[in-house]
Amino acid sequence: MKKICVLVSGGGTNLQALIDAEHSGSLQGGKITCVISSNPDAYALERAKNNNISTRIIPRRDYADVAAYTKAVTEALIAEQADLVVYAGFMTILDEQIVRAFPYKMMNVHPALIPSFCGKGFYGLHVHEAALEKGVKLTGATVHFVTEICDGGPIILQKAVPVENGDTPEILQRRVMEQAEWKILPEAVSLFCQDRIEVIDGRAYIK
């Protein structure tokens, strides 16, 4: 059974999708063993506690810089013996130390079809604001491995979602979560836990 550690900062609806998948038996080969939050007030922590999952709070403001913060998170993940690290709405930048410790063992869910609307500054509602501003007719979500390039690691799964007339960033965010993120994140985690994802020449393939 692979140990899955989930990094969160906010509401934790993607964490909830993972918990639900584990309970329904669709997270084959994996178990959520720890939730780590950068934000002491994150509702995601309540979701973990309600499901008897152990939690750690590592507040970003307690650390002087990105390097010190990354070291603390990396040490916590090593202590938890994480086999897979999932960034589920984790809003804090980490540096390459953690990528060296967990190569192709970390995945992130991003609320757009990468390479659109991604990279520095594109997180949370800002992503959907940018999609509406551009007037794209399709957006969606991407699950990818985390590398040292922000939102630039090998793409594992993507799912498209239509943009509709009258959408606000909030309405679009909700549709992208419901139709894409909450489906493809548990699916990608399950594939990983069954050793069904292979990375060749920087691209991910499902076996």
Ligand code: GAR
């Ligand atoms: C989700 O839409 C997730 O894709 C996004 O933040 C939201 C977190 O929601 N993540 C990013 O933008 C990371 N670049 P949640 O806390 O309810 O899962």
